Structure formats: structure tokens, C-alpha cells
Amino acid sequence: MSDLLDHRVRHAWTPGGAAAVHLPPKAVRRLAERIGPLRAGAAVARESDLAVPESALPPAASADLAEVVGAEHVLTDRVARLGRCGGLSYLDLLRRRLPGELPVPDAVLLPGDPEQVQRVLEACARHDLAVVPFGGGTSVVGGVTAARGGKHAVVVLDLRRLNRLVSVDPVSRLAVFQAGVRGPEAERLLAAHGLTLGHVPQSFERATIGGFAATRSAGQASAGYGRFEDMVEGVRLATPRGEWRLGVAPASAAGPDLRELAVGSEGALGVLTEVTVRVRPLPAVERFEGFVLDGWERGTAAVRELAQAGALADVTRLSDADETEISLTLKGGGRTALLRRYLRARGVAEPCLLVLGWHGGTRREIGGRRARTVRMLRAAGAVRLGRSAGEAWRAGRFAGPRQRDALLDLGLCVETLETATHWSTLSRLRTEVRAALVDSLRAPGRSPVVMCHVSHAYETGASLYFTVLLPRDDADPVGQWVRAKRAACQAIAGSGSPLGTISHHHAVGADHAPYLAGEIGEIGISVLAAAKRAVDPTGILNPGTLLREQ
Template identity: 70%
Template sequence: MVDHRLRSAWTPDSAETAALPTKAVRWLTRRIGRLSPGAPPAPDSAFVVPPSRIPEKARAELVEVVGTDHVLEEAGERLGRTGGMSYLDLLRRRYPGGLLIPDTVVLPADPEQVQRVLDVCVAHDIGVVPFGGGTSVVGGVTALRGDKQAVVVLDLERLNRLVSVDPTSRLAVFQAGVRAPDAQRLLAVHGFTLGHVPQSYERATLGGFAATRSAGQASSGYGRFEDMVQGVRLATPSGEWRLGVAPASAAGPNLRALAVGSEGTLGVITEVTVRIRPLPERERYEGFVLDGWERATDAVRVLAQNGLLADITRVSDEDETEVSFALKGGLATTAVRRYLAARGITRPCLLILGWHDRAPQRKRALRILRAAGAVSLGRAPGEAWRHGRFAGPRQRDALLDLGVCVETLETATHWSGLGELYEKVRSALHAALDRPLVMCHVSHAYETGASLYFTVLAARDPHDPFGQWERAKQAASEAISENTRGTITHHHAVGLDHAPYLRAEIGDVGMAVLAAAKHATDPTGVLNPGKLGL
């Protein structure tokens, strides 16, 4: 039997949980209140895993398609593909009960097998949940059955090939199960990079990026993933669907854009054609501080509207900057605080810039930043951010061990409404939680607006840990949804968590269009039941 349990969404891939320094724990306790350490993740044996509901005839047909070793019904295999990586998903691993466990895990080897697996599931009316890196934080891979008798998780880990590279056109074709680090390694051999580096980079897949319209840390320079996608190949219950034959087209509505972001509800993405770029020759990461959130975001706006954003442009509000300084501590931080005070910075907001080549643009950008009163801290803050940028998920595990409610949420709006939306979401979170620490940064900026990415920490309610965050998330989501100038999700996708608010954003006609597309590709509704509100 092939051991596929390393694909478990619950096991860190590259490092142990990042223990927090004692001084950081003391500071956090003073900030958010007394902590009650929570239960550790429960072993698989603590969970009741019901027998698979897959009919024997359907199971035999799935085995015929992918082989015995790739139809998995053992408890550990099924638990390993149960849910994603949201705070509530992780809580469910610490408080056994309430997990929606799939009946079977199926691992096809190529796009043709994916299509045949779908054909079997349609014939037997079995739900299908596509699964890549398992990093969804909005319930996108929750194994809902809907009205189906059973549900399988379709794990695409074996679709892990670089199919082709076209250096002349700067295009590469990948199978959907390729993880981001592997894609980078395979492209580097040819002298290219994808340039897509979200925080889920270490384990997320290219198919997942396309299915959720992912945005990476370097999106200011390389674009969002949807901008990189030039073609997609999908398996659907109605047959295979291929999109993208030219760099631009006026052949009707852009159906490729419909497929990208469809979250496994219209088809299973099996291949992605992406735009690639030469590897940068030089990279420079540096830090600046501006006085106050309004001035800091205004400086980023001016950079964006003059085409001078760094490839990585990230500005933190006062609370997030305070945390950065407080957790670092030491004489160096004290000296920095004194230096900033001497320069007239009373409300420091940290700006990180990462440049991939583009020296002329950097020189022009620095003139704008100096005019805005930015104080340079040199390369040290930029390099510190660069080296620690994937540590968030492991730090979250450590915070969970301490009894901290820790989660993120994000939105985006136009520049003219950014300050108002920022205040509304912060106010909603402060009203819903007791003594929370609410941090925010902008990491994706555009000519017309920017994203707002919030991180929330609060002492976990030991009596109602699930309800505590559910109420806070609802309050923040309502604050966003009621503001017609903000989106319910900038890059975390819709999944289950944002589905109740989707209609307010796209309207009744928009929901009808999605339903019509769903009926065209998936007339019996087997694909990812319940996601996107479908």
C-alpha cells in the first residue's frame, strides 16, 4: 500500500511548530489578557470515522480506473483530507467531533483518469471534492455531501508534472497537482520563475491557485495568479473543457475567467498554462517607516498610480508594526524607536519593499517616499521579513497551544473608501471580541485601490471557542458586505464561509449566471457541493 498520509492538511511540511519566546508570551498576555492553554491536536484514534458509504459497485469501478492502491478508505487517509487550514478547522482537530469526513480518497494519475473518475461518480450520484494542498481557510475543501449518498475527495497529488515549457512565448504547462516550490524548482532549470508566492507557498498547488484566484506576496510586480493563467484544462461531468488558445481573444465572453476562481464547482482543473518570467538577477528587500496609517497608505497609492510599486509592497498599520517591534525587542529595537521619535515619527507604520531588478523604478519610488516623510531603516527589516514570511502558519500552531484565538480575514476596496472600510472592520472585531489585538496590512495594491488583510488575536474562550470566532467573523463579514464598496474576499475565495455574503456582492442576476454555468457543466451537482453557494 502506498502511504499518502504525508498529504495530510494537519501536518506541517517543512518545520516544527515555531515556539514563541517567553518575552513574546508575556507581552501578548499583557496585551490581550490571561491565556488558558488549550488541548493539543487529537490523535486519529480520538475521532469516530464512520464506515464508507461508497457503494461496492462504484468502488470497484474507481479501482478499475486508478488501481487498488489509489482508492483509500482507511481512517487515517480520510482524516488527512478532512477540512482545510482555517482556525475553526484546526480547532476541530483539538476538540474531536463535528468533522465532515469523506467516504473515500481517490488519487488519479493524469487528466484522463480524472475525467473517468468523474464519470463514475456521476453514474452513481457521488459528490466529488477536489483537493490540492488542503490550504483553504474558508471551507473550500470541506467534504459536504449535499443531497448525495456519499462524497469522495479527489486528491490531485499524482498530477505533478511540468508538461512543457515554451521559452519563446514564455509559457509553461503544469499539471494541477504541482506544488508551488516544485514549480519554482522545475522552472528555474530553464531560467524562469512564476513569481507567485503566497503564504501558503510551501504546500499549495497550482491547480488550487487557479481554482481560488490566488494572490501572492509579489503580486504588485508579477500580478495575481489569474493574470498569469493563459489556459486551463478541466474535467467536468459534461466532458473535458479546454480554454485559452491565444494571448488575447474577442471570441465572446472570457470563459477562461469563469473557470478560474470556480472553486471546483464547474470542473476539476487538471492542467494550467501559465505565463513565466526570467529569474531576477538581483533582489533587494528593505524597510521604511511612515507616520500614521493614512499617510502610509497614501504613499502606497501614489506609488501604485505612478507605476512604481515594488514587486513586494507591504505596509503595516500601527498595531501590526507595534507587534513587530515588541516581539523583536532588545537594544536594537529600543534604538530604532528613539531614532524614529527623533525624526518625528509618533505613529510608526512599517513599509516593506522587495525589488526584483528594476533599479530605475526604485530610484523614482524613493523620491516619492522621501516626499511623504518616510524614514529608511535599511535592508535589515526587509531581509527579516523575507526570511520569516512563511512562518505564520507554524506560529499560529504555537498560539493555538497557548490558548489564543488567532485568525485572518481580508477584503479590498477603492482608495477613496479604504480608510472607512478599515475602521468599520476594526470596530466590528473589537465589538465582537474581548480585548482583541486587531492588526492590518496592505500587501496588494492597484491603481484604483488596495486590499486590507487583518490578523486577529484574542484570548480563547474556553467555554465556547467555536462560537467566539464565528460571531467575530460574522460581524466583520457584515461590516464588509454592508459596505457596497468592499469585496467579501480579495484572495481567500468564497468556499463555505463567504457564501452567505456572495449574493450581496454579485446580485441575483450574478447568482443566476453561476447557477446556469453550474447546470451546464455539472447538471447533477456532484462537484464540490455547497461551495460558491451552489
């Protein structure tokens, strides 16, 4: 538990209580030149400084829950509760660095199997307790905040003990996982069968199978392996109304696809306890490579051509010029300067880094696919950087959260947000979101950097992922980001007709719930609310997530 506390309370992500990523001093200097003076921000709060109210869990409820999961799996101590006090958004992290009250649950339950989860929900319904399902706790949209939602107590249902690979069907290439299995463990269990899921979002090291499904996660290799919902063939959910299983065939015309209602339901329509996923042979060969395109428009046009020709690499990721520049800055080192000179000599005015990665059974198989892609890229004017640029990205593919800890320690406001839209709207959406962020964050002595990349491309459109960096406003650090996020969401959700989706792979949580009606209409909200009442008549499941409290 103390390891968990270190992760979640002190340093958010980085294990061991100390930031594992150290930024080179030269990089810090160059960053400061760009965005304004940096200084160490609010110190990390000591555990003893954090306010933890008494648990409001009624003794009768506690006894009933202990009956289901065993007394040793009903935790009400300070450390266990502090360890599940929300997710990993910038505001979550900031609140843990500042004085003030944290959304600490009244108890943490550790059920041992799907049947126990079902019985826990029934007990919670009887005692009218709010229930927040909790996997890796990596939500960046307020999806695991222990909100009471009008109930007198809230329990966090930590699914870590649901950690089994239940079965494998190698003929159909299907695997059934319990919901609490984390990314690396899922891959380890599948690798024993020569199989892989191929789902590697940035949260991979911590996030769980249940969380991937509940939030419609998209991994870095989504072009090759699909989004997580593309992999989900079946689900088993616990709901206050009973167990619910879906998924008997690879495709069906038996009415609306209710799996698509369970996937993305963020714990508000049930607790995923098992997920049946499509798996694939473990790739024997991988190859990563970097290219540069000159400017955003040329870059996105090239990625669009690849997507529409079916020629995307499994990993396809295009950074805009600002992201390319800042990434090089944060790396520091002499090779960066060399690279800048090389690109200038090739006439590249605004280098946009394109990282491609292929996974395959044989070198020849990858070679055939790669040859076609590279031919198309050459025709689009791409400059090849070679494998080291691709390998450098791969080596740091999960380092983002750790790097964020280091930047927070430097007193920065650092956060990401993302959306997706159709190709013909992509540049307009990027321009408007950037402008909204820059306008709301600019202040004397503080100049935000807004970086953007496309990490998921489809035939008809792509995602946009923004990263914001600027000196924190220590007078009002929460308000600084709240205003910027609101401006960005309004730019995305538009007035009347949205320019893009409010989330491409981070989900709705509590943070995006106010914008959902703009995307799915008031009728959509009423349909979701009706579905929720059908499975959760008293509204105990993850209150305020997905649907605003009514």
C-alpha cells in the same frame, strides 16, 4: 501518509508534529499584557480520539473507481481520510483540537493524469457521489471541506499525482503545468529553464497550481508578477459533461472571457487538471528593504501614489501601527527597543512598517526602479530602515502558518480575513471591519488585537488583510469566532451596497458563500448556478462551495 496526518490533523501546518516556531518568553509576556492572560489551550487531539465513521462508498462505485485509477489509488483507510478532512482555517484547526465529528470523506482518490480525472468524474456522476478536488488543502474558507451535499457519499480527489511540468514555450513565455504541482516544485521545474512564475502567496510551500487558479490566489509579489489569474493563459478542466479547454491567445474579443469563469470556480464548475501560465526569466537579483511611515493615512497615501505612478516595488506591503507593534513584540529582542527609540527621535508617532522588495535581471535594473520609488517615498515623509528590516520580513515570509500553530498552542484565538476596495473607501472599510471585530470579540479579561496590512495595491484600490489575536473563549471557542467573522463579513458586504469584496485572495469557499449574492447580485448567483448546471447537471462538484446548496 503519516507525515500528511501530522500536518493536517495534529498541527495543521507545521511538519514533524511539533511547532517549529517558538515564541520568546518575553514576547509572550508582552502579548499577554496587551490582550489578556494566556494559558495553554485544548491539547492537540490524539489521532485515536478522532471519530471516523465507516466509509459509505458503495462497493460498486469503489470497483468502478479502482478500474480507473487502480485499486491502490482508492484509499478508504482512516489515516488517508482523516488527512483530507478540511482546510486550514482557524475553525478547521480548532475542530481538530476538540472532541466532535470531523468532515471525513468516504474515500480519497489519487488519479494519475487528466484523463483519469475525467473518467473519475464520469464514474462519480454515474454513482452520484459528491467530489471535492483537493490540492494543497490550504483553504481557509471551507473550500475543501468534504461535504456530501445531499449525496450518499463524498470522495476527495487528491491531485498530488498530477505533478508534471507538461511543456514550456520559451518564445511565448508559457508553461503548461498539471494542477497538482506545488509552489516550490513549480519553481524548481521552471528554474531548470531559467524561468519563474513569481507567484509566492503565504501558502506557497504547500498550495498547488490548480489551487492557485481555482481560488484566484494573489502572491506576495503581485505588484510585480500580477495576481495568479493574470498569469493564467489557458486551462484544461474535467467536468461531468466532458473535458473543457480554454485559452488560445493572450487576449481576445471572442465574447465573454470564460477563462475568468474557470479561474475562481473553486472546483464547483470543474476540476482544473492543467493550467497554462505566463512565465518570466528567473531574477538574478533581489533586494528587500524596510521603511516606516507615520500613521495609516500617510502610509496608504504613499502606497497609492506609488501604485498610480507605476512605481510599486514587486513586493509592497504596508502594516498599520498595531501590526507593526505586534510584529516587533513577537520578535522580542533588544533591537526592537532601539528601533522604537530611533523612530520616536525622528518624530514618528505611529510607525507603520512598509516592506518593499524588487526582483530583476541586474542590480542596475533594480537600482533604477528603486531610485524612483525611494524618491517618492522620501517626499511622502518615509523613514528608511534599511535592508535588514526587509530581509527580516523575507526570512519569515512563509512562517505565518507555523507561528499560528504556536499561538494556538498558547490558547489563543488567531485568524485572518481579507478584503479589497477602491482607494476612496479604504480607510472607512478598515475602520468598520476593525470595529466589527473588536465589538464582537471584546469580553471581560479579553481584549482583541486587530492588525491590518495592505499587501496588494492597484491603481484604483488595494487589499486589506486583518489578523485577529485574543485569548480563546474556552467555553465557546467556535461561537467566539463565528460571531466575529459574521460581524466582519457584514461590515464588508454592507447592507445593500458592499463596501468591499468579500474576498481579495482567499476565495469564497463555504464560509463566504452566504455573502456572494450581496456582491454579484441575485442575477449573478443565477448566472453562476446556470453555468454550474451546464457543466455539472447533478451537482456532484464540491457541494456548498462557491454556491450555497440550493
